[in-house]
Amino acid sequence: MSKEVAPEPAAKKQKKEEYTLYYWPGLPGRGEYVRLAFEWAGIPYKEVNDPPKMLGIIKDPTKGGFPPHFAPPALQLPSGNILSQTPAILNHIAPKLGLAGKKEGDDGEETRSTVNQLVLTALDLCNETHDTHHPIDVAQYYEDQKEAALERSKAYRSARLPKFLGYFEKVLESNPDAKNNGGTYLVGSSTTMADLVLFQVLDGVNHAFPRRMAALQKSGEYDKVFALKERVAGESGIKEYLASGRRQKYGMGIFRHYEELDGDE
Amino acid sequence: MSKEVAPEPAAKKQKKEEYTLYYWPGLPGRGEYVRLAFEWAGIPYKEVNDPPKMLGIIKDPTKGGFPPHFAPPALQLPSGNILSQTPAILNHIAPKLGLAGKKEGDDGEETRSTVNQLVLTALDLCNETHDTHHPIDVAQYYEDQKEAALERSKAYRSARLPKFLGYFEKVLESNPDAKNNGGTYLVGSSTTMADLVLFQVLDGVNHAFPRRMAALQKSGEYDKVFALKERVAGESGIKEYLASGRRQKYGMGIFRHYEELDGDE
Secondary structure, X not given: OOXXXXXXXXXXXXXXXXXXXXXXXXXXXXXXXXXXXXXXXXXXXXXXXXXXXXXXXXXXXXXXXXXXXXXXXXXXXXXXXXXXXXXXXXXXXXXXXXXXXXXXXXXXXXXXXXXXXXXXXXXXXXXXXXXXXXOOOOOOOHHHHHHHHHHHHHHHHHHHHHHHHHHHHHHHHHOOOOOOOOOOOOOOOOOOHHHHHXXXXXXXHHHHOHHHHHHHHHOOOOHHHHHHHHHHHOOOOHHHHHHOOOOOOOOOOOXXXXXXXXXXX | OOOOOOOOXXXXXOOOOOEEEEOOXXXXXXXXXXXXHHHHHOXXXXXXXXXXXXXXHHOOHHHHOOOOOOOOOEEEOOOOOEEEOXXXXXXXXXXXXXXXXXXXXXXXXXXXXXXXXXHHHHHHHHHHHHXXXXXXXXXXXXXXXXXXXHHHHHHHHHHHHHHHHHHHHHHHHHOOOOOOOOOOOOOOOOOOHHHHHHHHHXXXXXXXXXXXXXXXXXXXXXXXXXXXXXXXXXXXXXXXHHHOOOOOOOOOOOXXXXXXXXOOO
């Protein structure tokens, strides 16, 4: 399966697909963080989604090159080398796509690492959201670990989720560069990979825990976080992607909605 | 609390402590990955371990600078900026300490990202090891989630741990640059951050699950992985550190030994 990205925004268009994303078919999952970066930048990319073919390449060093990979997503770079692990992929492509932040006075590396730090914290929230429905064993069905999932989800809703949102609210409030710019940028005063990743995590959590997220939004304690989500959804490249048929629905992946795991508190 | 690292190896010695590690007192934890990198490189560093002082700095942007941090470890860089998230810290300092790998034909960035990828996978094993004793709620005692911990540990011992070890064995077997060099280097033919992190994860897992690790070693299926552990333990800088009083004992951190969670299978 191969698909070309729409040429929006036109100014950023490149003709040749130099990147190939290897990921599971039919769900946003962790591949979505990589997709959003390319969509934002207007860089076309191919995908290989057929599981036997995809895994056959990324897990076999005689086909996909060294090193073999633990799990998708994996990204083939213009050099032909394949890189995996979501945060490693995002940190690698961030400066190439203009998503590593800009700050005067350093060589860019420290700002890039700060963006990476915030990406990693947002992905920790993604991982904890996954673990609400699989707290015991990723190889077993949700239904076979439902009691533990109910307990873990309760702790997630009451403590972990508000802690993460509160943290990002504090980052947004204290960003000295975003004060005169709406206050919805995690680093500097322009969109970085951290903004895109936090947007996607919030969107996924909103799918999985709609009641809890509605209550948290209503509390007014995380206004900048929810404003960031709105702002990113309207960004050039992202807006067109979200409205397109390419944006996949959430399913049986990381972000799952089970009514019994959600709650107002 | 501040301490200076022994000047071994002498050739790499620097006089001034330009880095400060902020981490919990009394346990190796995730701070240990950062310590091992500096110990290997012979770069002196300070530590701030007093919890109120440490958290007061890294969580308050008026004291520690922007952005505030979610959790330790955090590292103050020579610029004065503080960086957190273990993988972000390690990826940032890897090229500065000579731990980002070397490969001809690229600008170093792709090899550095491959090292980062393998660090992240080793740290995933670290996280899954932690979750064996805290599968439900990090804010509760182990004893209050012991039933779930027993179940999760069973899946960890039988499926997850062998999967990770098998993966790293495959990486070591297929590394074209290490074939004539003992086969115990994850990337290239010299020590990288990935080797140091995998060493520490293996050492921690060995503390937490000694019976299971002994059985896995005895199986002979992961000989290169266990050889890497031995090789890193004998590296200049690491050897002296492990024998010194600075190396802390495992306690109530990530890597905990509960006899009931361990087993031969």
